[in-house]
Amino acid sequence: xxxxxxxxxxxxxxxxxxxxxxxxxxxxxxxxxxxxxxxxxxxxxxxxxxxxxxxxxxxxxxxxxxxxxxxxxxxxxxxxxxxxxxxxxxxxxxxxxxxxxxxxxxxxxxxxxxxxxxxxxxxxxxxxxxxxxxxxxxxxxxxxxxxxxxxxxxxxxxxxxxxxxxxxxxxxxxxxxxxxxxxxxxxxxxxxxxxxxxxx
Amino acid sequence: xxxxxxxxxxxxxxxxxxxxxxxxxxxxxxxxxxxxxxxxxxxxxxxxxxxxxxxxxxxxxxxxxxxxxxxxxxxxxxxxxxxxxxxxxxxxxxxxxxxxxxxxxxxxxxxxxxxxxxxxxxxxxxxxxxxxxxxxxxxxxxxxxxxxxxxxxxxxxxxxxxxxxxxxx
Numbered sequence: 001x002x003x004x005x006x007x008x009x010x011x012x013x014x015x016x017x018x019x020x021x022x023x024x025x026x027x028x029x030x031x032x033x034x035x036x037x038x039x040x041x042x043x044x045x046x047x048x049x050x051x052x053x054x055x056x057x058x059x060x061x062x063x064x065x066x067x068x069x070x071x072x073x074x075x076x077x078x079x080x081x082x083x084x085x086x087x088x089x090x091x092x093x094x095x096x097x098x099x100x101x102x103x104x105x106x107x108x109x110x111x112x113x114x115x116x117x118x119x120x121x122x123x124x125x126x127x128x129x130x131x132x133x134x135x136x137x138x139x140x141x142x143x144x145x146x147x148x149x150x151x152x153x154x155x156x157x158x159x160x161x162x163x164x165x166x167x168x169x170x171x172x173x174x175x176x177x178x179x180x181x182x183x184x185x186x187x188x189x190x191x192x193x194x195x196x197x198x199x200x
Numbered sequence: 201x202x203x204x205x206x207x208x209x210x211x212x213x214x215x216x217x218x219x220x221x222x223x224x225x226x227x228x229x230x231x232x233x234x235x236x237x238x239x240x241x242x243x244x245x246x247x248x249x250x251x252x253x254x255x256x257x258x259x260x261x262x263x264x265x266x267x268x269x270x271x272x273x274x275x276x277x278x279x280x281x282x283x284x285x286x287x288x289x290x291x292x293x294x295x296x297x298x299x300x301x302x303x304x305x306x307x308x309x310x311x312x313x314x315x316x317x318x319x320x321x322x323x324x325x326x327x328x329x330x331x332x333x334x335x336x337x338x339x340x341x342x343x344x345x346x347x348x349x350x351x352x353x354x355x356x357x358x359x360x361x362x363x364x365x366x367x368x369x
Contacts, residue, residue, distance in 0.1 A: 047219040056235040057347060059362060064305050064313070108308060136305035136313040140362060143235015144345020147219055148304040151238055151258055152316050158220075158268065 003161070008041050010194050011163055015039030015180060017125050018118035019165035022178070025117040026167060029110070030090040037166040046160050049146050053078055053177060056143030063111030064149050066133040067119055071186035075115045075132075076149055078177040081139070086174055108135040118180065126193050150181060161187060212351070217241075217256045222270035224253040224283045231350040236300035238317035240273070240324050240340075241348045243297045244280055244333065245355040246289035252352040253280040253289075259316070260323035273323035277331055296328050297337040297357045297369055299348045306343065317341065337369030 003011075016039050023034040050056050061084045063077040079087060084107070088097055091106050112135045119130045138145045150160060163180040182190065212230045215223045219239060223231050231254040233241045240257045255276040262272035269279035285291060301321040303312035321340050328335055339346065339359045349358040360366050 047221070050219060050235055062305075105308065134307045134313075136307045138304040138306065140237070140304060140345040141235040141347070143347075144237035144302070145235075145304055147235065147239055147258075148237030148302070148314065148316070152314055 003041075003043050006195075007191060010191065011041050011161070012039050014122055014125060014190075015041070015163040015165055017121045018180065019167070019178060021121035022114040022117040023167055025113050026110075029113065030087075030169065032090065032172070033170040035168045035170055037168070040162075040164040042162045042164065043159055044162060046150065046158050049150060049160065049162075050143035052146065052162070052164075052179075053080070053142050056141060058142045059140070060142045060145060061107060061137065061139045062145045062149065063107055063135050063137050065111055065115045065135045067115070067130050068133070069130040070128040071130065071182055071189050073180070073182035073186055074150060075111075075118065076146075076177075076179040076181070077111045077114060078142075078146075078179065080175075083174050083176065084139075086172060087169075087176070090169070090172070104137055107137050111135040111137070114178065118178075126190065128189070128193055160184075212353070217254050219256050220258050220268055220271035222253065222255040222276065222280055222283070224251065224280070224287055225352055226251045226287065227352055229352045231352070232348070233299075234347045236346045236348060237302055237304045238300070238314065238320060240298055240300040240320045241350075242273075242276060242280065242324055242328075243299075243348070243350045243357055244277075244284060244289075244294050245297070245350075245352070246284065246293045247295075247355050248290070248293055249288050250352050250355075251284055251287050251289040252350055252355065253284045254350050255280045257320060257324060260319045273320060273327055277324070277327045277333075281331065281333075294333050295336045295355075296333050297350075297355075298324055298328075298335060299339050299346055299357065299359055299369075301340045302345060303341070303343055304345065312343065339367060339369060 027034040059081040065075045167176040227250040255270040262275045269275040301317040305313045
């Protein structure tokens with residue numbers, strides 16, 4: 001796979017627009033100001049994915065959403081365990097947290113809403129039609145979760161493109177990792193749509 | 201006459217085997233996989249020479265790919281066998297222990313979304329059967345991640361997971 005500066009800039013723009021929209025939706029849900037970091041674009045061997053958040057044995061939560069349509073891929077929302085609890089407190093506002101299944105449900109819904117906002121922004125920007133699948137959630141070692149998240153990609157290449165944004169809930173300094181991982185053939189479709197005849 | 205015997209505690213060398221990778225070592229070594237989800241750790245051991253090999257398998261079939269042999273169940277096992285035999289292991293003495301193949305992600309209602317763990321388990325079992333290597337220990341499937349520590353001094357594999365008792369197979 002080959003990514004020159006121009007293509008990287010396009011992907012950065014997409015991540016920025018998507019994440020900006022998702023942050024607005026998130027902010028409304030929790031009634032807090034949400035900052036987003038400058039998106040990071042990385043072309044990496046699939047084998048390196050389990051280490052992106054740090055230690056492979058860190059306990060994390062990950063919400064996974066598949067999207068498909070004219071392009072397909074995955075969205076991952078990754079939170080360290082101590083952040084999960086704080087985010088849940090924000091979502092449920094006050095009092096004690098409800099039982100586990102309702103917590104899981106809230107995390108799926110959070111993933112759902114953030115992804116919906118992200119994909120909608122991409123749709124407006126690129127005019128590509130996208131639909132998102134049902135969110136699924138896993139809590140476990142980062143390595144086990146992240147390695148399993150993209151393993152069903154049917155790529156000829158062994159590299160993936162990762163668009164990473166961090167959401168920071170300002171008052172709480174909580175960090176949420178957000179990964180947008182398009183499938184390989186989708187990348188070309190992206191560029192065809194956005195660069196038209198300039199594609200080399 | 202007094203003979204003094206100094207007993208030296210040998211430090212085990214530790215090799216971490218990443219996704220799609222493999223390693224072969226002998227004695228005083230530990231081969232480790234951290235955070236196995238739907239992937240499978242295939243450990244082969246020759247208890248006479250104490251040669252052990254570990255492959256971190258990601259997918260069932262290679263579809264004829266020539267590189268990254270350890271990544272796919274169908275190529276990983278013959279490849280690991282070859283590397284171990286080169287180092288001096290004997291095929292007839294090799295036994296297997298396999299760990300992993302979980303279904304990590306669940307949707308509302310607790311359904312597992314990806315069946316890749318299950319397919320990996322089937323593929324690894326089949327290729328070991330074809331190679332006539334007996335599986336003498338396993339910790340497979342379910343819905344949680346595992347780390348495995350394969351000790352080449354005795355061939356034991358320790359498996360750890362969050363909120364679970366450690367087990368040794």
